[in-house]
Amino acid sequence: MAAKAFWPVAIALILAAIGLTQLLANEYYFFAAYVVLQFVVLATAWNILGGYTGYVNFGSAAFFAVGAYCSVALIKAFDAPLPVLILAAGAVSGLIGLATGYLTLRLKGVYFAIATLALAIVLETFITNWDFVGGASGTFVLRPKEVWLFDSYIKFLFAVMMVLAVAAVGIARSIERSKLGRGLAAIRDDEVAAECMGVPTLRLKLLATTISGTLMGVAGAPYPYYVTYLDPLSAFNLSYAVNAIAMPMIGGTMTWLGPVVGALLLGTAQQVATVTISSELNLLIVGVMLVGFVILAPEGIVGLVRKTIRRGRRR
Amino acid sequence: MNPPLLQIQDMTKRFGGFTALDQVTIEIARGARFGLIGPNGSGKTTLINCVSGVLAPDGGTIRFDGTDITTLKAHRRTRLGIARGFQIPKPFASMTVRENLAVPLEYAAGARIGPGIEDEVGEILAMVGLEEKAEANAAGLTQIEMRKLELARALAAKPVLLISDEAMAGLSSTEVDDILAILLILNERGITVIMIEHIMRAVMRFSERIAVLDAGRKIAEGTPEEILRDAGVERAYLGE
Ligand SMILES: Nc1ncnc2c1ncn2[C@@H]1O[C@H](COP(=O)(O)OP(=O)(O)OP(=O)(O)O)[C@@H](O)[C@H]1O
Ligand SMILES: [Mg+2]
Numbered sequence: 001m002a003a004k005a006f007w008p009v010a011i012a013l014i015l016a017a018i019g020l021t022q023l024l025a026n027e028y029y030f031f032a033a034y035v036v037l038q039f040v041v042l043a044t045a046w047n048i049l050g051g052y053t054g055y056v057n058f059g060s061a062a063f064f065a066v067g068a069y070c071s072v073a074l075i076k077a078f079d080a081p082l083p084v085l086i087l088a089a090g091a092v093s094g095l096i097g098l099a100t101g102y103l104t105l106r107l108k109g110v111y112f113a114i115a116t117l118a119l120a121i122v123l124e125t126f127i128t129n130w131d132f133v134g135g136a137s138g139t140f141v142l143r144p145k146e147v148w149l150f151d152s153y154i155k156f157l158f159a160v161m162m163v164l165a166v167a168a169v170g171i172a173r174s175i176e177r178s179k180l181g182r183g184l185a186a187i188r189d190d191e192v193a194a195e196c197m198g199v200p201t202l203r204l205k206l207l208a209t210t211i212s213g214t215l216m217g218v219a220g221a222p223y224p225y226y227v228t229y230l231d232p233l234s235a236f237n238l239s240y241a242v243n244a245i246a247m248p249m250i251g252g253t254m255t256w257l258g259p260v261v262g263a264l265l266l267g268t269a270q271q272v273a274t275v276t277i278s279s280e281l282n283l284l285i286v287g288v289m290l291v292g293f294v295i296l297a298p299e300g301i302v303g304l305v306r307k308t309i310r311r312g313r314r315r
Numbered sequence: 316m317n318p319p320l321l322q323i324q325d326m327t328k329r330f331g332g333f334t335a336l337d338q339v340t341i342e343i344a345r346g347a348r349f350g351l352i353g354p355n356g357s358g359k360t361t362l363i364n365c366v367s368g369v370l371a372p373d374g375g376t377i378r379f380d381g382t383d384i385t386t387l388k389a390h391r392r393t394r395l396g397i398a399r400g401f402q403i404p405k406p407f408a409s410m411t412v413r414e415n416l417a418v419p420l421e422y423a424a425g426a427r428i429g430p431g432i433e434d435e436v437g438e439i440l441a442m443v444g445l446e447e448k449a450e451a452n453a454a455g456l457t458q459i460e461m462r463k464l465e466l467a468r469a470l471a472a473k474p475v476l477l478i479s480d481e482a483m484a485g486l487s488s489t490e491v492d493d494i495l496a497i498l499l500i501l502n503e504r505g506i507t508v509i510m511i512e513h514i515m516r517a518v519m520r521f522s523e524r525i526a527v528l529d530a531g532r533k534i535a536e537g538t539p540e541e542i543l544r545d546a547g548v549e550r551a552y553l554g555e
């Protein structure tokens with residue numbers, strides 16, 4: 001996409017989303033689209049650490065769930081409004097990302113991945129035993145009765161998630177084009193060489209885990225209102241962790257566009273499958289597509305398209 | 316009088332029970348051309364890893380420009396002016412050659428991205444003879460081009476002290492002469508150079524002083540002539 005077109009397109013997308021909520025009566029589309037957009041945020045967040053920096057996080061579900069449960073706690077305690085929930089969830093998940101960074105970033109490759117998985121289990125155990133937010137059996141969350149401008153709360157949540165998705169993608173894109181992004185890429189390519197070329201690798205990795213964690217928490221913040229009933233099993237669901245990895249891998253991890261393409265494609269496929277066949281099939285779809293792409297197009301859809309264009313130009 | 320630019324004092328490094336460096340002491344004067352030689356596995360790269368901050372030594376101190384940098388992180392040492400190439404090239408493989416140089420220019424030399432950086436990149440690439448490859452992907456370079464990239468990337472950090480770890484291995488004799496000429500020009504501009512090299516002709520011609528490592532110990536130091544006459548050095552290289 002041309003550099004200058006990004007923000008006008010982004011704002012147009014948000015306006016179009018709000019317009020749709022006014023025109024389209026059927027709530028189902030917004031119900032489904034919310035999930036797809038939520039995956040855009042999650043995949044984009046994962047990619048900042050996994051794609052740009054080269055550290056594979058298997059614990060995305062935990063960051064998402066912490067965001068969701070942060071909202072539950074604040075709703076129960078103060079009946080806090082949604083913007084506050086989103087900011088607080090981002091802050092808490094960001095701090096957990098920072099802490100994870102400190103504890104695990106000396107680990108490389110598969111050891112880092114396993115550590116993030118372990119972190120997810122620890123956090124799930126903690127939430128399962130925290131009665132205030134419902135413990136193991138979960139809790140109901142009441143949606144506010146009315147929202148300004150929207151005739152249904154789901155439509156409102158859809159518009160909110162659209163804003164969050166655009167913001168997340170915008171952040172990822174800015175990072176990619178910044179000095180920070182070039183430093184992260186150097187770390188991904190060769191950490192020792194990066195450090196020797198003046199890149200403060202530890203500080204940059206901590207920044208990446210914090211930003212990535214923040215965005216995952218933000219994705220989870222409105223979730224209790226979306227489901228209205230939240231329990232640890234669904235919030236910490238494996239499918240979040242798997243999708244957060246699979247979507248960028250399928251779309252392409254080198255640019256901001258990859259996770260967006262992957263999330264739109266895989267997210268939509270899963271929503272369609274849920275309606276037409278069954279939700280049991282979702283992880284299977286993801287698994288099959290992931291294997292296919294890893295073998296046939298390891299640089300993802302974006303990488304594949306770029307290669308084809310380059311080849312076309314040469315002719 | 317000014318202190319030496321680099322003071323390596325009693326440097327010791329062990330890998331498990333194996334002593335790779337045993338109390339090595341070397342001083343390098345500002346503006347010097349210093350050669351570091353020794354048989355395979357004698358500890359040359361390990362010493363450079365300790366100086367550049369890639370490895371933490373088990374004993375000894377390193378002073379740069381009078382300040383103790385023994386516990387400083389590698390990226391801080393680079394910012395102070397110590398830059399190195401890697402014996403086994405470590406290019407940023409997802410980037411172009413140009414982008415490879417932009418990393419140290421931005422992070423170590425402190426130059427802001429802009430027209431200035433482009434000029435720098437062009438100048439450095441022209442110097443090492445990689446200007447044709449500026450837009451090429453680093454992963455697709457030949458081994459020899461990767462060695463040149465190592466040197467170019469170290470130069471992009473704007474070093475005060477440049478450490479070249481076998482930049483010439485595998486190069487043709489005209490290419491060796493080219494690299495020698497580059498290092499000499501850099502030295503004339505005031506950059507202190509440490510050259511690790513197996514190509515004797517090159518080290519002997521380039522260096523004002525040479526230190527010899529063998530099995531982790533410094534067994535000799537002196538002018539090239541002194542080193543050539545040293546019986547211990549001959550023994551280390553040719554065996555008993
Ligand atoms: N990370 C490491 N772990 C264990 N042993 C190591 C490590 N790095 C180096 N060594 C060992 O330390 C010794 C010195 O290695 P070093 O690479 O410093 O030698 P060198 O003088 O640079 O050799 P060459 O001329 O082959 O490059 C060798 O025996 C090597 O096997
Ligand atoms: Mg070596």
